[in-house]
Every structure is written in structure tokens, then in C-alpha cells.
Amino acid sequence: MGVEQCYWGLCFVPLDADGSKFFGFSEFLAALALMVLAWTIADVRYRFRLRTAPLPLQGLTFIVIGAVGCLALLTDWWRAEQWPVPKGNLVTSAGWQAFLGGLFLLTFMTWVWFAFIRPAVFSRWNSRRFVQQVYRAILRGSPAELPEIADELSRSAKTLIEYSWQSRELKAYHEQRKPGKETAHERLLRVRRYAYDALLIIADRKFCRHVVQASPITALALFEETAAQQKFNVPLDTFAKNITSEAIANRDSFAYHEVEGYYTGYVGFHKPLTKALYGNYALVDSLGQVFDVDYRERQRWDAEQWETFCRLVLVTFRSYIESGAGNQHSSVLFRVVHDIQGSISGLYKINGSTSEWWADDSLKRLRVVVDFAIDAIKILDARKDDFYTTLRRRDGDHHRDVYDLIAELMFEIVFEAASVKAPKELCWAVQHNDVWGKFFGSFAPEGSAARIIKYKLRRLIYDEISRMGEWPNFKGSRVLGMAMNVLGLKDHGTDYEKPTRALRKAVLSWTKEHYARIAAESPRVAADCLVDGMVYEAEGPRLVKIGMQILDRPPSRTVLELDPAATEKST
Known part of the structure; x- marks a missing residue:
């Protein structure tokens, strides 16, 4: 020591x-x-x-x-x-x-x-660092990093939605803010802006791809919190749109797995992410862009992808009807139904095909859209009370309700199917079996909503045909050609024909009165009315429908006598 x-x-x-x-x-x-x-x-x-x-x-x-x-x-x-x-x-x-x-x-x-x-979540104490780290990770775009960051964000979903400005709130804040030194209260409000920015940052397309592929729980958490907190105007619209796009593009995503319990078990019955994003009409309507997939992507979709997209739309449509909003115009649904209608615009390309036309993707897409229309009618029929509607719309009446929406979709399906005129077997398979039989056949929906929509559809078909009496045109000619093909040139008196008997009578009556005159004045339009197996004989004048050949029996001939063109001109 x-x-x-x-x-x-x-x-x-x-x-x-x-x-x-x-x-x-x-x-x-x-x-x-x-x-x-x-x-x-x-x-x-x-x-x-x-x-x-x-x-x-x-x-x-x-x-x-x-x-x-x-x-x-x-x-x-x-x-x-x-x-x-x-x-x-x-x-x-x-x-x-x-x-x-x-x-x-x-x-x-x-x-x-x-x-x-106890990992940290987004809060007022780390808001700036949190947003910076998310922003840098997305800028780097590393395939190894983004799935981890996406999964981490799920824990902050509640606070991100809670703190985030809604669009109208942010606009009001900027209008009321005075220039000068930032106050203590404004420093606190910056946290809300950081949350708002974070929701905008995660809308990056590449990031959404990893969310769909590796961390769908993040999207589920964000949309569930949005619905739970009733904050429908947070900036998740672009994020939702990109989630939809990537879910359709990735055939291993929730959009393909959350189908039916018969195929995927519990997840198929519960459909957690599908219901969270698409099962709340108020959320979809507020976001606005959920189904606004870029048209260039939609053009590359095949029938399976369109089927998946239609299934997601039907989830929203069901919520729209069950919430009682059917009397309100829905720009989201009207827009997306128009996009679905566009998926069959290339059906005319199979006209004249003779080899394996039944496997063509355009024909598969037609069946998908037909099934979509039928499923929409069934959803309407499941409602006890019908929505108010005007059965007959006058020209220039731009108001359209949900019944008009479905009826007009079905009319466009009819119009596109009418572009397939030959050969006879293909024409009948497309026009009658895939379209007309589904809309008016024995197994077509028969509820009150179905009867309203069928009435509107028959009215649309006849109105389009009758316009040719004043101005012959190729749209009306196609519709008339399909009507004569599927309805036939005479009434056989069967119960199967009962739903369209009045339409047949009206169409044939109009054809008798006007067709010969149109053939004389506009031969190309008149020829466009005829599908394979139907001919016009000016000598009669008459229309002749030649049936299909069965074994060695000669094909049947059905004749419709027409009023002479001279008689029409004199009147």
C-alpha cells in the first residue's frame, strides 16, 4: 500500500x-x-x-x-x-x-x-426519421430490402392513419397557415404531414409489387385501419390502385387465392384482404382510383386476369347494393364497368375462324364478362326491395341508375357478339349459347331485378334496330342480324321463347316493313344484317334462314316474307 x-x-x-x-x-x-x-x-x-x-x-x-x-x-x-x-x-x-x-x-x-x-412504430417522437428511412429504402429499391420494410410498416398502420392529414384538412391547413416563424403547435402538426407523406411514398409501384408478393398483411392493416377510423380521405388512392394492378399481374397473389373456400380453405371463406380493400364501398368510393388500372396493362390481360378483376369488382358492387347506395350514381362502378366492357372489343377477330375457336382468349373473355353481368343481376336480386328506376329512358336522358348500368353492359355484349357472323357453327355458339341463352335462357336469373334489366335490354335492342328506319347504320345492322339469328324468323310457341316473344314480334314486324327498302337504298348495310346461313331474295322479297345440316337430313329453311320496297317508298 x-x-x-x-x-x-x-x-x-x-x-x-x-x-x-x-x-x-x-x-x-x-x-x-x-x-x-x-x-x-x-x-x-x-x-x-x-x-x-x-x-x-x-x-x-x-x-x-x-x-x-x-x-x-x-x-x-x-x-x-x-x-x-x-x-x-x-x-x-x-x-x-x-x-x-x-x-x-x-x-x-x-x-x-x-x-x-419492442420495436418502435411511427409516432411524434420518430416521425421524421421514420419517413426518411422508408423514403431511402424505396429510392434504393433493393429487392432484398423492400419486403422487410413493407412488413415493418404493418405495425405502424394504426398510427400512420391516425396522424395523417386527410386531403381536405391539409388544404385547409395550408390556406390558414401564416408565413413567419413556426410555432410550437405547428411543429406538432408536422407529424401529421410526415404521416401524410409516408402514405404517399408507399404508393411507389415497385414497393406495391413487394407488398402484394411478400407482405399483403401491410395492405390489410392499412385498409382495415382506414375503415376502422373512418378516415377515407387519407392519400391511399394511388397505393390502392397499384395494389390492384400488382395483384392482378401476380398470379400467386391474394386476388387469386381468396377465391372460394372449396379451393383455398379458410382464407377462401374469409377473404381478409379482398374484403378489407374491396368490400367497403364507402372506402372504394372515397379513394376513387382503386380500379383505375392503366389501360396499357388491361390490354395485356388474358381471360383469367379479367375474371379475377371482375371478381374483385363484384365484391365492391355487393357492398354498394347492400349499403343501400344503389340509387346514388357511382362514378367508380360506372367507370370500371365501362373498362370491363372494353375487354371484349377484340371479339370480331375470331369472325370467320374455323380452327379451335373455342379456345381463343377473346371468346373466354366474352364468357367472363357475361358471367360478370349475370352475377351482378343475382346480387341485385338478393336485395328484398328494388331501387327506384325509370323503365324507359328517353333520348337525351343522361341519368343512369344501376339497372341501366347492367342493361347497357349487356347490350354492349350483344353488340360485340353480333360481330361474329361466320361460320354458322361459330356464330350460333357465340351469339346464342354464350350470350343470348345466358341472358334469356332457361337458367337465366328470374328475380325482380332481372326482369327490370331484361326489359331495359330488350328496349335497348329494339331502339337500336328501329333507328335504322331513319338512318341505316352498321351498328343497328349488327344488332338486327344477331336478333334475327337467335330469335329466328318465326315463333315456334315454346316456353323457352316466352321471355323474348314480344321482342321477336316487334323485330320481325319492323324487318318486314323496312328491310326491303334498306336493301334497295343501302345494300351494304342490308348485307351486314345477314349472318352465315341467312340470305336475302329480292324477288320475293324475302329473308331465308337455312338451318344447320344434321347427319344426312337436308337443312331446314325458314322464310320471312317482306313488304316490297316500292310499297315502303310510296308510303
Whole structure:
């Protein structure tokens, strides 16, 4: 033991070199090596958590670990040189080592707490760092990072929606804000802007691709929180649109798995993500862009993708009807139904095909759209009370309700199917079996909504045909050609024909009166009315429909006598 020295009442004794030692510089280096190893092998997820902690954890860790290391090194040097320390029990050698070791352990435990035990979520304390880290990850666009970041965002869904401005609120804030120094209250409001920006940032198309593929739970959490908090005007519209686009593009996504319980078990029955995003009409209507997939993408979709898209739309349509909003104009649904209608615009390309036309994708898309219309009618029929509607719309009446929406879709289907005129077998399969039989056949819907829509459809068909009496045109000619093909040129008196008997009578009556005159004045339009197997004989004048040949039997001939063109002109 060295000599005790006192100065002004404060005594110092040399530090005992042989005293107890349990946390020195060598122990610090060993612990630091393990900590560095843990930090190095931590993946993207844990580095993101540490960088978004409420504390500036990286900077604090560097400062504390550096200070502990320097003090541990200095302590060992002090002991080795036996330099004097204050005499007394206020701070002993063991206590000093315990303090340094405890400080090091506390730093490590804080790191573990935020990385593993209680990761931070978006809050007022870390809003800026949180948004910065998400923004940088999306800018880097690393396929290894984005799925992890997407999954991490799911835990912050509640606070992101809670803090985020709604569009109208942000606009009002900017209008009321006065220039000058930022107040304390405005600094708090910045957190809301950070949340708003975060929701805009995650709308990145590449990020949405990874959300759909690797972390659909993130989209589920965001949309569930939006619905739960009734904040439908948060900026999730572009995010929702891109989720829809990527879900259709990825055939392994929820859009293909959440089908029916028969195929996919519990998820198929529950359909969590499908219901969260598409099953709330108020949410879809507020977001507006959920189904606004770029037209260039839609042009590349095949029948399976259109079927999936239609299934998602029907989920929203069901919510629209069940919520009682059917009397309100829905720009979202009217727009998306128009997009679905456009999927069959290329059907004319199979006209004249003679080889494996039944496997053509355009024909498959036709069946998908027909089924969509039928399913929409069934949803309407499931409602106890019908919505008010005007059965007959006058020309120039731009008001359209949900019944008009479906009837007009069915009319466009009829019009597109009418472009297939030959050969006879293909024409009949498309026009009658795939379209007309589904709309008016024995297994067609028969509820009150179905009767309203069928009435409107028959009216649309006849009105289009009757317009040719004033102005012969190729649209009316196509519709007339299909009507004569599927309805026939005479009534056979069967129950199967009952739903369209009045339409047949009206169409044939109009044809008798006008067709010969049109044939004389506009031969090309008149010829366009005739499908394969139907001929016009000017000598009669008459229309003759030649049936299909069955085995060795001669084909049947059905004749419709027409009023002479001269008689029509004289009247």
C-alpha cells in the first residue's frame, strides 16, 4: 500500500494494482466484439428498427460505447501506474467498474429492446426519421430490402392513419397557415404531414409489387385501419390502385387465392384482404382510383386476369347494393364497368375462324364478362326491395341508375357478339349459347331485378334496330342480324321463347316493313344484317334462314316474307 497524501483536508491513496477486476478494457473489447458481430449480422429489418427508434440510437450508442471504452482503458492504466485516487467509500474500484459495466449493458439492452422486444412504430417522437428511412429504402429499391420494410410498416398502420392529414384538412391547413416563424403547435402538426407523406411514398409501384408478393398483411392493416377510423380521405388512392394492378399481374397473389373456400380453405371463406380493400364501398368510393388500372396493362390481360378483376369488382358492387347506395350514381362502378366492357372489343377477330375457336382468349373473355353481368343481376336480386328506376329512358336522358348500368353492359355484349357472323357453327355458339341463352335462357336469373334489366335490354335492342328506319347504320345492322339469328324468323310457341316473344314480334314486324327498302337504298348495310346461313331474295322479297345440316337430313329453311320496297317508298 502506498503512502497516503492529504491536501486541504482531502486525502489520496494509490490505486491498488492487485484489487478486484471484473470489467476492464480487455472485458470491454470482448463484449464490444460480440456487440459488433450482432450489429453486423442484423438484417434489414433490425437496422430499420434501430434507425427509426424514438432516440437517436446509433449516435448515442457510439458516444456511450466510446466513453465506456476510454474510461475502461484509463482505469486499467490508472491501476497499473497506481496513481492516487480519493480515499473513502464514495466510489470504490469495484463500484466504478460496476458503473462502467452497467452503462455498457444498458446500452446493449436498449439496442436489443428497440431491435427485438419492442420495436418502435411511427409516432411524434420518430416521425421524421421514420419517413426518411422508408423514403431511402424505396429510392434504393433493393429487392432484398423492400419486403422487410413493407412488413415493418404493418405495425405502424394504426398510427400512420391516425396522424395523417386527410386531403381536405391539409388544404385547409395550408390556406390558414401564416408565413413567419413556426410555432410550437405547428411543429406538432408536422407529424401529421410526415404521416401524410409516408402514405404517399408507399404508393411507389415497385414497393406495391413487394407488398402484394411478400407482405399483403401491410395492405390489410392499412385498409382495415382506414375503415376502422373512418378516415377515407387519407392519400391511399394511388397505393390502392397499384395494389390492384400488382395483384392482378401476380398470379400467386391474394386476388387469386381468396377465391372460394372449396379451393383455398379458410382464407377462401374469409377473404381478409379482398374484403378489407374491396368490400367497403364507402372506402372504394372515397379513394376513387382503386380500379383505375392503366389501360396499357388491361390490354395485356388474358381471360383469367379479367375474371379475377371482375371478381374483385363484384365484391365492391355487393357492398354498394347492400349499403343501400344503389340509387346514388357511382362514378367508380360506372367507370370500371365501362373498362370491363372494353375487354371484349377484340371479339370480331375470331369472325370467320374455323380452327379451335373455342379456345381463343377473346371468346373466354366474352364468357367472363357475361358471367360478370349475370352475377351482378343475382346480387341485385338478393336485395328484398328494388331501387327506384325509370323503365324507359328517353333520348337525351343522361341519368343512369344501376339497372341501366347492367342493361347497357349487356347490350354492349350483344353488340360485340353480333360481330361474329361466320361460320354458322361459330356464330350460333357465340351469339346464342354464350350470350343470348345466358341472358334469356332457361337458367337465366328470374328475380325482380332481372326482369327490370331484361326489359331495359330488350328496349335497348329494339331502339337500336328501329333507328335504322331513319338512318341505316352498321351498328343497328349488327344488332338486327344477331336478333334475327337467335330469335329466328318465326315463333315456334315454346316456353323457352316466352321471355323474348314480344321482342321477336316487334323485330320481325319492323324487318318486314323496312328491310326491303334498306336493301334497295343501302345494300351494304342490308348485307351486314345477314349472318352465315341467312340470305336475302329480292324477288320475293324475302329473308331465308337455312338451318344447320344434321347427319344426312337436308337443312331446314325458314322464310320471312317482306313488304316490297316500292310499297315502303310510296308510303
